Amino acid sequence: MATLENVLSTIDANQGEALDRLFALVSIPSVSALPENFPDCDQAADWLVAELKSLGFEASKVETAGRPMVVGSAKAKTRDAPNVLFYGHYDVQPADPLSLWKTPPFEPRLESGPNGERIVGRGAADDKGQLMTFVEACRAFRANGGLPCNVNILFEGEEETGSPSLPAFLASHGKAIKSDLLLVCDTSMWDAKTPAVTTMLRGLVMEEVIIHAANRDLHSGMYGGAAINPIRVLTRVLADLFDANGAVTLPGFFDGVEELPEEVAEQWRNLDFDAGAFLGEVGLSVPAGEKGRSALEMIWSRPTCDVNGIVGGYTGEGAKTVLPAKASAKVSFRLVGKQNPDRIAQSFRAHVKQRLPADVKAEFRAMGGSPAFALPMRGEALRRACRALEAEWGKPAVLVGAGGSIPIVGAFKRELGMDALMVGFGLDDDAIHSPNEKYERNSFHKGARSWARILAALAQ
Amino acid sequence: MATLENVLSTIDANQGEALDRLFALVSIPSVSALPENFPDCDQAADWLVAELKSLGFEASKVETAGRPMVVGSAKAKTRDAPNVLFYGHYDVQPADPLSLWKTPPFEPRLESGPNGERIVGRGAADDKGQLMTFVEACRAFRANGGLPCNVNILFEGEEETGSPSLPAFLASHGKAIKSDLLLVCDTSMWDAKTPAVTTMLRGLVMEEVIIHAANRDLHSGMYGGAAINPIRVLTRVLADLFDANGAVTLPGFFDGVEELPEEVAEQWRNLDFDAGAFLGEVGLSVPAGEKGRSALEMIWSRPTCDVNGIVGGYTGEGAKTVLPAKASAKVSFRLVGKQNPDRIAQSFRAHVKQRLPADVKAEFRAMGGSPAFALPMRGEALRRACRALEAEWGKPAVLVGAGGSIPIVGAFKRELGMDALMVGFGLDDDAIHSPNEKYERNSFHKGARSWARILAALAQ
Secondary structure (H helix, E strand, O other), X not given: OOOHHHHHHHHHHOHHHHHHXXXXXXXOOOEOOOHHHHHHHHHHHHHHHHHHHHOOOEEEEEOOOOOOEEEEEXXXXXXXXXXXXXXXXXXXXXXXXXXXXXXXXXOOEEEEEXXXXXXXXXXXXXXXXXXXXXHHHXXXXXXOOOEOOEEEEEEEOOHHHOOOOHHHHHHHHHHHHOOOEEEEOOOEOOEOOEOEEEEEEOEEEEEEEEEEOOOOOEEHHHHEOOEOOHHHXXXXXXXXXXXXXXXXXXXXXXXXXXXXXXXXXXXXXXXXXXXXXXXXXXXXXXXXXXOOOOHHHHHHHOOEEEEEEEEEEOOOOOOOOEEOOEEEEEEEEEEOOOOOHHHHHHHHHHHHHHOOOOOOEEEEEEEEEXXXXXXXXXXXXXXXXXXXXXXXXXXXXXXXXXXXXXXXXXXXXXXXXXXXXXXXXXXXXXXXXXXOOEEEHHHHHHHHHHHHHHHHHHHO | OOOHHHHHHHHHHOHHHHHHHHHHHXXXXXXXOOHHHHHHHHHHHHHHHHHXXXXXXXXXXXXXXXXOEEEEEEOEOOOOOOEEEEEEEOOEOOOOOXXXXXXXXXXXXXXXXXXXXXXXXXXXXXXXXXXXXXXXXXXXXXXXXXXXXXXXXXEEOOHHHOOOOHHHHHHHHHHHHOOOEEEEOOOEOOEXXXXXXXXXXXXXXXXXXXXXXXXXXXXXXXXXXXXXXXXXHHHXXXXXXXXXXXOEOOOOOOOOOOOOOHHHHHHHHHOOOOHHHHXXXXXXXXXXXXXXXXXXXXXXXXXXXXXXXXXXXXXXXXXXXXXXOEEEEEEXXXXXXXXXXXXXXXXXXXXXXXXXXXXXXXXXXXXXXXXXXXXXXXXXXXXXXXXXXXXXXXXXXXXXXXXXXXXXXXXXXXXXXXXXXXXXXXXXXXXXXXXXXXXXXXXXXXXXXXXXXXXXXXXX
């Protein structure tokens, strides 16, 4: 029976052909945002179906209201093997502005860079290069006796346009692909030499509040002083959301927020994360969140509140002495741990209502909410994946968070109850969504080796 | 020598002709905002020049960069008589929307109403009817031996468009018309039976503040928590402008704010001002200013702060998780007494700067300021005017404030150092600036009688 070493050797021996295959996929301009590229999306899906079939997968293209899904499945070589579902997306961002590309975006090429050769082209990283790391790992297992896990695959064609067809697809086809664990390859390494597993994604609650006062705009000379100003009420309500230490004041807000496990906290402390550089790139210098928390905690593991928009009264050039009838704000909360989106929305509304003086009404509009996602830090899958990644890269994997939500992970959790193991090999300078997108050849090669090790580890 | 009684009898005997003259003036569509009516503005000015000449005034039309001024002067019948300058404006608001007028706006007519006959037409009250009360008083003196005061007259043609040419005119021609006292007839009575003198006009300071944070808009998922949000800073700054009792917190803000003289305070307490009705008309019910102050104090004699506009981040439909680079607000302060506009602007800026966290800058834009105006409450001119009004109306005149500034009063104070005695005979339901504007025939008739009494009283 083939060993993992044989599988890794196969990957090493077939790098050239693997690169040819990735180039073939990147050459297809499968831009999901542009109707003129819809046929190309179909072509990319067909290409992937053929690819999976050549690896012994049962595979097919499944139509949706939008771009088709690619679905595949292959049995493990042994019984009682674990079941995994791998997710990737074959659609890419538009290539605009074309003039900023050094070479045509859909004519992939190699160029040399500080970390060795890199693959340049739209989708080279996001997500074609990343998803092909998993396909190449499967290919190497097939050449060495078969897969160690039962593998389902789902390649989506609308990730870059917000995955509009995914929830309905999971509702109708989910049972067939539901597995023990979701594997996602759409995230980044810590740096070029350090692998990472994204174990935390913050959730989100968004509320709009509209403060209504007089039944029409008033003249501040005639009414100013006697008539309540809704902007004054709104600014008080919003200012009161934070205490002097920058923590959110809503009652119950921190229910379900847990401290990091000490080993993760220590890992984060030891990371050479340069908060000054992170903030300096956007013209800032001082982490502005809760006092006593590091910048990484502020963006990964601590909940936040931000006013994303506010408007009221006269906002044009010059002055107008208006006392407006209403003022409104869009407020969002980033959630962590087990914070409950509904309860936080309720707590926000109660906070507002408690601060309304006479004659003032608040109107609320819910604009969506989703809980945070966290992979159990001490779970078996995570431990095995970390061991596999350390073996490949020679350094422990960093358990990172992501400040924003990744909608598809929420969809799998909600529709199928599945946790996600997010391992990706992108780098911060890959320029995904930008001109001259690239993927390190090292990411592509060692990414495939990493997946081979992870699949083997999950099956042990 | 003719007595005041003779003068008043002349006014009474000539009501029909006086009404014909007012109708002739109202018939001229002297809308200063509309270029097609500029010739009509000239015609109204010419009409007034001829009118004044027929009363023995030296009168002329003086060109400006905009509509012309009408300037007139006539000597008193005695030497050592006081010098007064009467101000009015011959321009009117546009008549739109025409469809809401019951009869054409520039075809004046009489109709009956709850207070007797009323004169309907654009400008019937504002300000043609009001200024003609003074002209008719002068006419009656001329028929009875001459004026008791040296009278200068200035009729402006751009009041409804913000008096753009007035400051320059006062600077160049002010010496010729500068007098002991400015008389203005462009305000209202307390009610249909109670005369009023407007002795207080609030001043105004307007500032725009722009809070700058990151050098570009950020994604709140990636940066939320670590990057300072300028809306959060702005809402804190603005909320802190008020204490729990609704008073403005700026250091030194109340310097120069004086309590009302007790006799005025008592008069206001005894007025049948219905704060509930005043606020109820715009959908409110509770005076929202400083605790312990009456609604009249809030709008007339107490300083205020209002945020007239605020904007930052995403304000369109739906949600956008943006963490904006900047947020801004337009803030105005209504001033009373001797509050210093410059010092208050400085105090506001200091208040903002003290509340700026790291990485945040505030940009300020001054948008104008003027001190409050107050006629000395115990001055001789006011006492004489009040005596004259009480003699005419059989009730003491109410000394009222006005929440808004009246720019021309500030211009005369600033350019010529003149105080203004503001006596008008409008009523709250005159619908000035609206369709079906009217002026009570009683206001027109007793207004002329009032000015006759005031001129006589000032000359005693």
